[in-house]
Amino acid sequence: MTVKVGIPRALLFYYYFPMWNGFFRALGADVILSSNTTKAILDKGVRQSVDDACLPVKLFFGHVLDLKDRVDYLFIPRMVSVERKEYICPKFLGLPDMIRYNVPDLPPILDVTVNVSRSEKNLFKAFAEVGRVFTSNPRTIRKAYNRGIEEQERFHRLNHLGYLPHEAIEQMGRGLLNQNHSPARQGDMTIALVGHGYNIYDSYISMNLIQKLRDMGVRVVTPDNLTGTIIEEKSAELPKKMFWTLGKRMIGSAFHYMRSDSIDGIIHVASFGCGPDSFTGEIIERHLRRRRNIPFLNLTIDEHTGEAGIITRLEAYVDMIRLRRAAQ
Ligand code: SF4
Known part of the structure:
Protein backbone atom coordinates (compact mmCIF):
# COMPACT_ATOMS: atom_id res chain seq x y z
CA MET A 1 0.00 0.00 0.00
CA LEU A 161 8.98 35.58 -14.93
CA GLY A 162 5.57 36.57 -13.58
CA TYR A 163 4.13 33.50 -15.31
CA LEU A 164 2.61 31.93 -12.24
CA PRO A 165 -0.81 33.29 -11.31
CA HIS A 166 -0.72 34.06 -7.60
CA GLU A 167 -3.82 31.90 -7.02
CA ALA A 168 -1.91 28.89 -8.40
CA ILE A 169 0.37 29.07 -5.39
CA GLU A 170 -2.46 28.25 -2.98
CA GLN A 171 -3.57 25.39 -5.26
CA MET A 172 -0.13 23.89 -5.88
CA GLY A 173 -1.17 20.37 -4.91
CA ARG A 174 -3.74 20.29 -7.71
CA GLY A 175 -1.22 20.16 -10.53
CA LEU A 176 -1.52 23.84 -11.43
CA LEU A 177 2.23 24.21 -11.41
CA ASN A 178 2.43 21.82 -14.33
CA GLN A 179 0.04 23.70 -16.57
CA ASN A 180 1.13 26.22 -19.16
CA HIS A 181 0.79 29.69 -17.75
CA SER A 182 0.97 33.06 -19.40
CA PRO A 183 1.94 36.39 -17.81
CA ALA A 184 -0.55 37.75 -15.29
CA ARG A 185 -3.35 40.00 -16.60
CA GLN A 186 -2.45 43.67 -16.70
CA GLY A 187 -4.22 46.46 -14.82
CA ASP A 188 -3.97 50.25 -15.08
CA MET A 189 -1.80 50.45 -11.97
CA THR A 190 0.68 48.18 -10.20
CA ILE A 191 0.86 47.60 -6.47
CA ALA A 192 3.54 45.63 -4.66
CA LEU A 193 2.04 43.38 -2.01
CA VAL A 194 4.81 42.80 0.49
CA GLY A 195 4.06 40.06 3.00
CA HIS A 196 4.72 36.44 3.88
CA GLY A 197 3.57 33.96 1.27
CA TYR A 198 1.46 32.19 3.90
CA ASN A 199 -0.50 35.37 4.43
CA ILE A 200 -0.86 36.86 0.99
CA TYR A 201 -1.55 33.67 -1.02
CA ASP A 202 -3.98 32.08 1.42
CA SER A 203 -7.19 33.50 0.02
CA TYR A 204 -9.20 32.97 3.23
CA ILE A 205 -6.74 34.51 5.65
CA SER A 206 -5.92 37.41 3.31
CA MET A 207 -9.64 37.88 2.58
CA ASN A 208 -8.85 37.38 -1.07
CA LEU A 209 -6.71 40.47 -1.14
CA ILE A 210 -5.06 39.72 -4.47
CA GLN A 211 -8.37 39.10 -6.24
CA LYS A 212 -9.92 42.20 -4.67
CA LEU A 213 -7.08 44.33 -5.99
CA ARG A 214 -7.37 42.74 -9.41
CA ASP A 215 -11.10 43.50 -9.45
CA MET A 216 -10.16 47.14 -8.88
CA GLY A 217 -7.96 47.07 -11.99
CA VAL A 218 -4.70 46.61 -10.12
CA ARG A 219 -1.80 44.45 -11.26
CA VAL A 220 -0.22 42.82 -8.21
CA VAL A 221 3.44 41.94 -7.75
CA THR A 222 4.95 40.23 -4.71
CA PRO A 223 8.41 39.46 -3.27
CA ASP A 224 8.26 36.10 -5.06
CA ASN A 225 8.37 37.82 -8.44
CA LEU A 226 11.95 38.92 -7.68
CA THR A 227 15.10 36.84 -7.86
CA GLY A 228 17.20 36.10 -4.79
CA THR A 229 19.97 38.27 -6.27
CA ILE A 230 17.74 41.36 -6.34
CA ILE A 231 16.55 40.74 -2.79
CA GLU A 232 20.17 40.35 -1.60
CA GLU A 233 21.36 43.51 -3.35
CA LYS A 234 18.54 45.69 -2.08
CA SER A 235 18.46 44.41 1.49
CA ALA A 236 22.24 45.05 1.66
CA GLU A 237 21.36 48.77 1.73
CA LEU A 238 20.46 48.38 5.39
CA PRO A 239 23.30 49.57 7.64
CA LYS A 240 23.40 46.11 9.29
CA LYS A 241 22.88 42.73 7.67
CA MET A 242 19.42 41.32 8.24
CA PHE A 243 19.89 37.80 9.60
CA TRP A 244 16.20 36.87 9.34
CA THR A 245 15.57 35.43 5.90
CA LEU A 246 11.85 36.19 5.76
CA GLY A 247 12.34 39.77 6.97
CA LYS A 248 15.14 40.23 4.44
CA ARG A 249 12.82 39.13 1.63
CA MET A 250 10.24 41.71 2.65
CA ILE A 251 12.70 44.57 3.07
CA GLY A 252 14.71 43.72 -0.06
CA SER A 253 11.57 43.52 -2.19
CA ALA A 254 10.10 46.73 -0.74
CA PHE A 255 13.40 48.57 -1.39
CA HIS A 256 13.40 47.30 -4.96
CA TYR A 257 9.78 48.17 -5.66
CA MET A 258 9.98 51.62 -4.07
CA ARG A 259 12.66 52.53 -6.66
CA SER A 260 10.70 51.18 -9.58
CA ASP A 261 8.86 53.73 -11.71
CA SER A 262 6.27 51.11 -12.62
CA ILE A 263 5.05 50.71 -9.01
CA ASP A 264 2.18 52.96 -7.89
CA GLY A 265 1.94 51.84 -4.27
CA ILE A 266 3.17 49.38 -1.67
CA ILE A 267 0.98 47.40 0.71
CA HIS A 268 2.67 45.69 3.63
CA VAL A 269 0.68 42.75 5.00
CA ALA A 270 1.55 41.85 8.59
CA SER A 271 0.26 39.11 10.87
CA PHE A 272 -1.16 39.92 14.26
CA GLY A 273 1.22 38.66 16.94
CA CYS A 274 4.28 38.70 14.67
CA GLY A 275 7.27 40.53 16.18
CA PRO A 276 9.38 40.49 12.97
CA ASP A 277 6.51 41.94 10.90
CA SER A 278 6.15 44.91 13.20
CA PHE A 279 9.74 46.01 12.69
CA THR A 280 9.93 45.21 8.95
CA GLY A 281 6.79 47.32 8.41
CA GLU A 282 8.37 50.17 10.37
CA ILE A 283 11.66 50.02 8.40
CA ILE A 284 9.84 49.95 5.06
CA GLU A 285 7.65 52.92 5.98
CA ARG A 286 10.59 55.03 7.18
CA HIS A 287 12.60 54.37 4.01
CA LEU A 288 9.60 55.14 1.85
CA ARG A 289 9.14 58.52 3.52
CA ARG A 290 12.79 59.38 3.01
CA ARG A 291 13.25 58.18 -0.53
CA ARG A 292 10.09 58.49 -2.51
CA ASN A 293 6.65 59.72 -1.81
CA ILE A 294 4.93 56.51 -2.80
CA PRO A 295 1.59 55.64 -1.16
CA PHE A 296 2.00 53.02 1.56
CA LEU A 297 -0.63 50.97 3.35
CA ASN A 298 0.02 48.73 6.34
CA LEU A 299 -2.56 45.98 6.81
CA THR A 300 -2.46 43.75 9.87
CA ILE A 301 -4.57 40.65 9.70
CA ASP A 302 -5.84 38.57 12.60
CA GLU A 303 -8.62 36.07 13.18
CA HIS A 304 -11.09 38.89 13.89
CA THR A 305 -10.30 41.16 10.93
CA GLY A 306 -13.54 42.10 9.20
CA GLU A 307 -13.74 41.86 5.40
CA ALA A 308 -15.81 45.07 5.09
CA GLY A 309 -13.08 47.08 6.83
CA ILE A 310 -10.41 45.69 4.49
CA ILE A 311 -12.45 46.46 1.38
CA THR A 312 -13.07 50.05 2.53
CA ARG A 313 -9.38 50.62 3.20
CA LEU A 314 -8.33 49.08 -0.13
CA GLU A 315 -10.87 51.08 -2.10
CA ALA A 316 -9.83 54.33 -0.42
CA TYR A 317 -6.17 53.53 -1.05
CA VAL A 318 -6.63 52.68 -4.73
CA ASP A 319 -8.89 55.75 -5.29
CA MET A 320 -6.30 57.97 -3.66
CA ILE A 321 -3.57 56.66 -6.00
CA ARG A 322 -5.80 57.26 -9.05
CA LEU A 323 -6.60 60.82 -7.90
CA ARG A 324 -2.91 61.56 -7.35
CA ARG A 325 -2.08 60.32 -10.81
CA ALA A 326 -4.87 62.36 -12.39
CA ALA A 327 -3.59 65.50 -10.61
CA GLN A 328 0.01 65.05 -11.88
S1 SF4 B 1 6.04 35.21 14.16
FE1 SF4 B 1 5.92 36.24 12.17
S2 SF4 B 1 7.61 35.43 10.95
FE2 SF4 B 1 7.27 34.03 12.70
S3 SF4 B 1 5.86 32.47 11.91
FE3 SF4 B 1 4.63 34.04 12.87
S4 SF4 B 1 4.09 35.43 11.17
FE4 SF4 B 1 5.80 34.19 10.50
Whole structure:
Protein backbone atom coordinates (compact mmCIF):
# COMPACT_ATOMS: atom_id res chain seq x y z
CA MET A 1 0.00 0.00 0.00
CA THR A 2 1.30 3.47 -0.87
CA VAL A 3 2.47 5.49 2.10
CA LYS A 4 0.60 8.77 2.57
CA VAL A 5 2.63 11.79 3.64
CA GLY A 6 0.58 14.73 4.89
CA ILE A 7 1.69 18.30 4.29
CA PRO A 8 -0.32 21.08 5.97
CA ARG A 9 -1.34 23.78 3.46
CA ALA A 10 0.13 26.53 5.64
CA LEU A 11 3.36 28.35 6.56
CA LEU A 12 6.32 27.10 4.50
CA PHE A 13 4.07 25.09 2.18
CA TYR A 14 3.82 28.40 0.27
CA TYR A 15 7.59 28.47 -0.23
CA TYR A 16 8.78 24.89 -0.46
CA PHE A 17 5.90 22.66 -1.50
CA PRO A 18 7.36 21.94 -4.99
CA MET A 19 10.57 20.60 -3.41
CA TRP A 20 8.79 18.51 -0.80
CA ASN A 21 6.21 17.19 -3.24
CA GLY A 22 8.79 16.26 -5.89
CA PHE A 23 10.93 14.49 -3.30
CA PHE A 24 8.18 12.41 -1.68
CA ARG A 25 6.55 11.47 -4.96
CA ALA A 26 9.87 10.34 -6.40
CA LEU A 27 10.16 8.06 -3.36
CA GLY A 28 6.82 6.52 -4.26
CA ALA A 29 4.77 8.21 -1.53
CA ASP A 30 1.39 9.84 -1.96
CA VAL A 31 1.41 13.48 -0.91
CA ILE A 32 -1.80 14.54 0.80
CA LEU A 33 -2.51 18.19 1.50
CA SER A 34 -4.92 19.68 4.01
CA SER A 35 -7.92 21.46 2.49
CA ASN A 36 -7.92 25.13 1.58
CA THR A 37 -8.28 27.32 4.67
CA THR A 38 -11.86 27.76 5.91
CA LYS A 39 -13.38 29.39 8.97
CA ALA A 40 -13.72 25.93 10.56
CA ILE A 41 -10.02 25.15 10.02
CA LEU A 42 -8.99 28.51 11.46
CA ASP A 43 -11.33 28.22 14.45
CA LYS A 44 -10.04 24.73 15.29
CA GLY A 45 -6.45 25.96 15.03
CA VAL A 46 -7.14 28.94 17.31
CA ARG A 47 -8.73 26.64 19.91
CA GLN A 48 -5.91 24.08 19.82
CA SER A 49 -2.88 26.36 19.76
CA VAL A 50 -1.22 28.40 22.47
CA ASP A 51 -2.72 31.86 23.02
CA ASP A 52 0.35 33.92 22.26
CA ALA A 53 1.11 32.27 18.89
CA CYS A 54 0.94 34.44 15.78
CA LEU A 55 -2.00 33.98 13.42
CA PRO A 56 -0.15 31.82 10.80
CA VAL A 57 1.01 29.39 13.52
CA LYS A 58 -2.54 29.13 14.90
CA LEU A 59 -3.74 28.41 11.39
CA PHE A 60 -1.06 25.74 10.98
CA PHE A 61 -2.62 23.90 13.92
CA GLY A 62 -5.96 23.93 12.13
CA HIS A 63 -4.40 22.43 9.01
CA VAL A 64 -2.73 19.68 11.05
CA LEU A 65 -6.11 18.82 12.60
CA ASP A 66 -7.69 18.72 9.13
CA LEU A 67 -5.04 16.31 7.89
CA LYS A 68 -3.84 14.10 10.72
CA ASP A 69 -6.41 11.28 10.45
CA ARG A 70 -5.94 10.84 6.70
CA VAL A 71 -2.20 10.18 6.52
CA ASP A 72 0.54 7.78 7.66
CA TYR A 73 3.06 10.53 8.39
CA LEU A 74 2.97 14.28 8.88
CA PHE A 75 5.86 16.21 7.38
CA ILE A 76 6.72 19.08 9.75
CA PRO A 77 10.41 19.86 9.31
CA ARG A 78 12.23 21.77 12.02
CA MET A 79 13.30 24.73 9.91
CA VAL A 80 16.25 26.57 11.42
CA SER A 81 17.96 28.15 8.44
CA VAL A 82 17.28 28.11 4.71
CA GLU A 83 20.16 30.38 3.65
CA ARG A 84 23.82 30.58 4.61
CA LYS A 85 24.52 32.61 7.77
CA GLU A 86 20.85 33.42 8.20
CA TYR A 87 17.96 32.10 10.25
CA ILE A 88 14.25 32.02 9.98
CA CYS A 89 11.73 32.89 12.65
CA PRO A 90 12.18 30.76 15.82
CA LYS A 91 8.51 29.72 15.59
CA PHE A 92 9.51 27.37 12.75
CA LEU A 93 12.19 25.81 14.89
CA GLY A 94 9.72 24.86 17.59
CA LEU A 95 6.86 23.95 15.29
CA PRO A 96 7.12 20.12 15.45
CA ASP A 97 7.25 20.29 19.27
CA MET A 98 4.35 22.73 19.51
CA ILE A 99 2.26 20.36 17.40
CA ARG A 100 3.38 17.18 19.16
CA TYR A 101 2.60 18.48 22.64
CA ASN A 102 -0.67 20.23 21.85
CA VAL A 103 -2.43 18.00 19.32
CA PRO A 104 -3.53 14.49 20.45
CA ASP A 105 -3.63 11.31 18.36
CA LEU A 106 -1.07 12.28 15.76
CA PRO A 107 0.53 9.96 13.21
CA PRO A 108 4.38 9.88 13.33
CA ILE A 109 5.91 13.28 12.52
CA LEU A 110 8.81 13.52 10.07
CA ASP A 111 10.51 16.39 11.88
CA VAL A 112 13.98 16.44 10.38
CA THR A 113 16.09 19.55 11.07
CA VAL A 114 16.86 21.81 8.10
CA ASN A 115 19.80 24.05 8.92
CA VAL A 116 21.97 25.34 6.10
CA SER A 117 23.45 28.28 8.05
CA ARG A 118 26.91 26.67 7.96
CA SER A 119 26.74 24.60 4.79
CA GLU A 120 24.24 24.04 2.00
CA LYS A 121 25.24 20.37 1.98
CA ASN A 122 23.14 20.05 5.14
CA LEU A 123 20.04 20.32 2.99
CA PHE A 124 20.79 17.03 1.29
CA LYS A 125 21.66 15.44 4.63
CA ALA A 126 18.26 16.44 6.00
CA PHE A 127 16.41 14.99 3.02
CA ALA A 128 18.56 11.85 3.10
CA GLU A 129 17.48 11.31 6.70
CA VAL A 130 13.81 11.54 5.71
CA GLY A 131 14.42 9.40 2.63
CA ARG A 132 15.74 6.53 4.78
CA VAL A 133 12.25 6.17 6.27
CA PHE A 134 11.10 5.11 2.77
CA THR A 135 14.08 3.29 1.26
CA SER A 136 17.55 2.06 2.13
CA ASN A 137 18.80 2.75 -1.40
CA PRO A 138 21.00 5.90 -1.41
CA ARG A 139 20.70 6.30 -5.20
CA THR A 140 16.91 6.40 -4.98
CA ILE A 141 17.18 9.06 -2.28
CA ARG A 142 19.63 11.14 -4.34
CA LYS A 143 17.35 10.93 -7.40
CA ALA A 144 14.34 11.95 -5.31
CA TYR A 145 16.29 14.89 -3.88
CA ASN A 146 17.34 16.02 -7.37
CA ARG A 147 13.71 15.83 -8.52
CA GLY A 148 12.66 18.01 -5.60
CA ILE A 149 15.33 20.58 -6.39
CA GLU A 150 14.29 20.66 -10.08
CA GLU A 151 10.65 21.25 -9.18
CA GLN A 152 11.56 23.98 -6.73
CA GLU A 153 13.72 25.72 -9.33
CA ARG A 154 10.92 25.54 -11.88
CA PHE A 155 8.58 27.15 -9.34
CA HIS A 156 11.02 30.00 -8.76
CA ARG A 157 11.55 30.52 -12.51
CA LEU A 158 7.81 30.74 -13.18
CA ASN A 159 7.44 33.20 -10.32
CA HIS A 160 10.33 35.40 -11.41
CA LEU A 161 8.98 35.58 -14.93
CA GLY A 162 5.57 36.57 -13.58
CA TYR A 163 4.13 33.50 -15.31
CA LEU A 164 2.61 31.93 -12.24
CA PRO A 165 -0.81 33.29 -11.31
CA HIS A 166 -0.72 34.06 -7.60
CA GLU A 167 -3.82 31.90 -7.02
CA ALA A 168 -1.91 28.89 -8.40
CA ILE A 169 0.37 29.07 -5.39
CA GLU A 170 -2.46 28.25 -2.98
CA GLN A 171 -3.57 25.39 -5.26
CA MET A 172 -0.13 23.89 -5.88
CA GLY A 173 -1.17 20.37 -4.91
CA ARG A 174 -3.74 20.29 -7.71
CA GLY A 175 -1.22 20.16 -10.53
CA LEU A 176 -1.52 23.84 -11.43
CA LEU A 177 2.23 24.21 -11.41
CA ASN A 178 2.43 21.82 -14.33
CA GLN A 179 0.04 23.70 -16.57
CA ASN A 180 1.13 26.22 -19.16
CA HIS A 181 0.79 29.69 -17.75
CA SER A 182 0.97 33.06 -19.40
CA PRO A 183 1.94 36.39 -17.81
CA ALA A 184 -0.55 37.75 -15.29
CA ARG A 185 -3.35 40.00 -16.60
CA GLN A 186 -2.45 43.67 -16.70
CA GLY A 187 -4.22 46.46 -14.82
CA ASP A 188 -3.97 50.25 -15.08
CA MET A 189 -1.80 50.45 -11.97
CA THR A 190 0.68 48.18 -10.20
CA ILE A 191 0.86 47.60 -6.47
CA ALA A 192 3.54 45.63 -4.66
CA LEU A 193 2.04 43.38 -2.01
CA VAL A 194 4.81 42.80 0.49
CA GLY A 195 4.06 40.06 3.00
CA HIS A 196 4.72 36.44 3.88
CA GLY A 197 3.57 33.96 1.27
CA TYR A 198 1.46 32.19 3.90
CA ASN A 199 -0.50 35.37 4.43
CA ILE A 200 -0.86 36.86 0.99
CA TYR A 201 -1.55 33.67 -1.02
CA ASP A 202 -3.98 32.08 1.42
CA SER A 203 -7.19 33.50 0.02
CA TYR A 204 -9.20 32.97 3.23
CA ILE A 205 -6.74 34.51 5.65
CA SER A 206 -5.92 37.41 3.31
CA MET A 207 -9.64 37.88 2.58
CA ASN A 208 -8.85 37.38 -1.07
CA LEU A 209 -6.71 40.47 -1.14
CA ILE A 210 -5.06 39.72 -4.47
CA GLN A 211 -8.37 39.10 -6.24
CA LYS A 212 -9.92 42.20 -4.67
CA LEU A 213 -7.08 44.33 -5.99
CA ARG A 214 -7.37 42.74 -9.41
CA ASP A 215 -11.10 43.50 -9.45
CA MET A 216 -10.16 47.14 -8.88
CA GLY A 217 -7.96 47.07 -11.99
CA VAL A 218 -4.70 46.61 -10.12
CA ARG A 219 -1.80 44.45 -11.26
CA VAL A 220 -0.22 42.82 -8.21
CA VAL A 221 3.44 41.94 -7.75
CA THR A 222 4.95 40.23 -4.71
CA PRO A 223 8.41 39.46 -3.27
CA ASP A 224 8.26 36.10 -5.06
CA ASN A 225 8.37 37.82 -8.44
CA LEU A 226 11.95 38.92 -7.68
CA THR A 227 15.10 36.84 -7.86
CA GLY A 228 17.20 36.10 -4.79
CA THR A 229 19.97 38.27 -6.27
CA ILE A 230 17.74 41.36 -6.34
CA ILE A 231 16.55 40.74 -2.79
CA GLU A 232 20.17 40.35 -1.60
CA GLU A 233 21.36 43.51 -3.35
CA LYS A 234 18.54 45.69 -2.08
CA SER A 235 18.46 44.41 1.49
CA ALA A 236 22.24 45.05 1.66
CA GLU A 237 21.36 48.77 1.73
CA LEU A 238 20.46 48.38 5.39
CA PRO A 239 23.30 49.57 7.64
CA LYS A 240 23.40 46.11 9.29
CA LYS A 241 22.88 42.73 7.67
CA MET A 242 19.42 41.32 8.24
CA PHE A 243 19.89 37.80 9.60
CA TRP A 244 16.20 36.87 9.34
CA THR A 245 15.57 35.43 5.90
CA LEU A 246 11.85 36.19 5.76
CA GLY A 247 12.34 39.77 6.97
CA LYS A 248 15.14 40.23 4.44
CA ARG A 249 12.82 39.13 1.63
CA MET A 250 10.24 41.71 2.65
CA ILE A 251 12.70 44.57 3.07
CA GLY A 252 14.71 43.72 -0.06
CA SER A 253 11.57 43.52 -2.19
CA ALA A 254 10.10 46.73 -0.74
CA PHE A 255 13.40 48.57 -1.39
CA HIS A 256 13.40 47.30 -4.96
CA TYR A 257 9.78 48.17 -5.66
CA MET A 258 9.98 51.62 -4.07
CA ARG A 259 12.66 52.53 -6.66
CA SER A 260 10.70 51.18 -9.58
CA ASP A 261 8.86 53.73 -11.71
CA SER A 262 6.27 51.11 -12.62
CA ILE A 263 5.05 50.71 -9.01
CA ASP A 264 2.18 52.96 -7.89
CA GLY A 265 1.94 51.84 -4.27
CA ILE A 266 3.17 49.38 -1.67
CA ILE A 267 0.98 47.40 0.71
CA HIS A 268 2.67 45.69 3.63
CA VAL A 269 0.68 42.75 5.00
CA ALA A 270 1.55 41.85 8.59
CA SER A 271 0.26 39.11 10.87
CA PHE A 272 -1.16 39.92 14.26
CA GLY A 273 1.22 38.66 16.94
CA CYS A 274 4.28 38.70 14.67
CA GLY A 275 7.27 40.53 16.18
CA PRO A 276 9.38 40.49 12.97
CA ASP A 277 6.51 41.94 10.90
CA SER A 278 6.15 44.91 13.20
CA PHE A 279 9.74 46.01 12.69
CA THR A 280 9.93 45.21 8.95
CA GLY A 281 6.79 47.32 8.41
CA GLU A 282 8.37 50.17 10.37
CA ILE A 283 11.66 50.02 8.40
CA ILE A 284 9.84 49.95 5.06
CA GLU A 285 7.65 52.92 5.98
CA ARG A 286 10.59 55.03 7.18
CA HIS A 287 12.60 54.37 4.01
CA LEU A 288 9.60 55.14 1.85
CA ARG A 289 9.14 58.52 3.52
CA ARG A 290 12.79 59.38 3.01
CA ARG A 291 13.25 58.18 -0.53
CA ARG A 292 10.09 58.49 -2.51
CA ASN A 293 6.65 59.72 -1.81
CA ILE A 294 4.93 56.51 -2.80
CA PRO A 295 1.59 55.64 -1.16
CA PHE A 296 2.00 53.02 1.56
CA LEU A 297 -0.63 50.97 3.35
CA ASN A 298 0.02 48.73 6.34
CA LEU A 299 -2.56 45.98 6.81
CA THR A 300 -2.46 43.75 9.87
CA ILE A 301 -4.57 40.65 9.70
CA ASP A 302 -5.84 38.57 12.60
CA GLU A 303 -8.62 36.07 13.18
CA HIS A 304 -11.09 38.89 13.89
CA THR A 305 -10.30 41.16 10.93
CA GLY A 306 -13.54 42.10 9.20
CA GLU A 307 -13.74 41.86 5.40
CA ALA A 308 -15.81 45.07 5.09
CA GLY A 309 -13.08 47.08 6.83
CA ILE A 310 -10.41 45.69 4.49
CA ILE A 311 -12.45 46.46 1.38
CA THR A 312 -13.07 50.05 2.53
CA ARG A 313 -9.38 50.62 3.20
CA LEU A 314 -8.33 49.08 -0.13
CA GLU A 315 -10.87 51.08 -2.10
CA ALA A 316 -9.83 54.33 -0.42
CA TYR A 317 -6.17 53.53 -1.05
CA VAL A 318 -6.63 52.68 -4.73
CA ASP A 319 -8.89 55.75 -5.29
CA MET A 320 -6.30 57.97 -3.66
CA ILE A 321 -3.57 56.66 -6.00
CA ARG A 322 -5.80 57.26 -9.05
CA LEU A 323 -6.60 60.82 -7.90
CA ARG A 324 -2.91 61.56 -7.35
CA ARG A 325 -2.08 60.32 -10.81
CA ALA A 326 -4.87 62.36 -12.39
CA ALA A 327 -3.59 65.50 -10.61
CA GLN A 328 0.01 65.05 -11.88
S1 SF4 B 1 7.61 35.43 10.95
FE1 SF4 B 1 5.92 36.24 12.17
S2 SF4 B 1 4.09 35.43 11.17
FE2 SF4 B 1 5.80 34.19 10.50
S3 SF4 B 1 5.86 32.47 11.91
FE3 SF4 B 1 7.27 34.03 12.70
S4 SF4 B 1 6.04 35.21 14.16
FE4 SF4 B 1 4.63 34.04 12.87
